[in-house]
Amino acid sequence: MNLFGKNLALWIIIIILMIGLFNLFQGTSQRSAQAPITYSDFLSQLSQISDVTITGRTITGHYREGGNTFTTYAPDDPKLVETLAASGVKISAAPPEENMPSLLGILISWFPMLLLIGVWVFFMR
Numbered sequence: 001m002n003l004f005g006k007n008l009a010l011w012i013i014i015i016i017l018m019i020g021l022f023n024l025f026q027g028t029s030q031r032s033a034q035a036p037i038t039y040s041d042f043l044s045q046l047s048q049i050s051d052v053t054i055t056g057r058t059i060t061g062h063y064r065e066g067g068n069t070f071t072t073y074a075p076d077d078p079k080l081v082e083t084l085a086a087s088g089v090k091i092s093a094a095p096p097e098e099n100m101p102s103l104l105g106i107l108i109s110w111f112p113m114l115l116l117i118g119v120w121v122f123f124m125r
Helices: 003-025 039-044 080-086 102-124
Strands: 049-055 058-063 069-073 090-094
Touching: 003 102, 039 069, 080 090
Parallel strands: 049 090
Antiparallel strands: 049 058, 058 069
């Protein structure tokens, strides 16, 4: 195999490893299995729900039986907290997640790896 082919194969392996590492460390908290339900089903099943966490307009929670999780999106309902409290549901709230712009977030998260690769390539020459 010529020198160009070896370099190309090495770069392909490095890129595949970097993508794998990126996917491994990104979004591990979002990988839990949460069954999406409609808001009307959520309201009809309040007697079966033990606790909810309200993050912005996203509601996640657990059922009393089995501890299965669910998620739903709430419309602007001013009586939602009253309805949940009347049903005996434990309520917690969290501020909405602030997402960085995708390109900026990728550059920030990949910068250390790109710096290491750049230093490695510099020393290999």
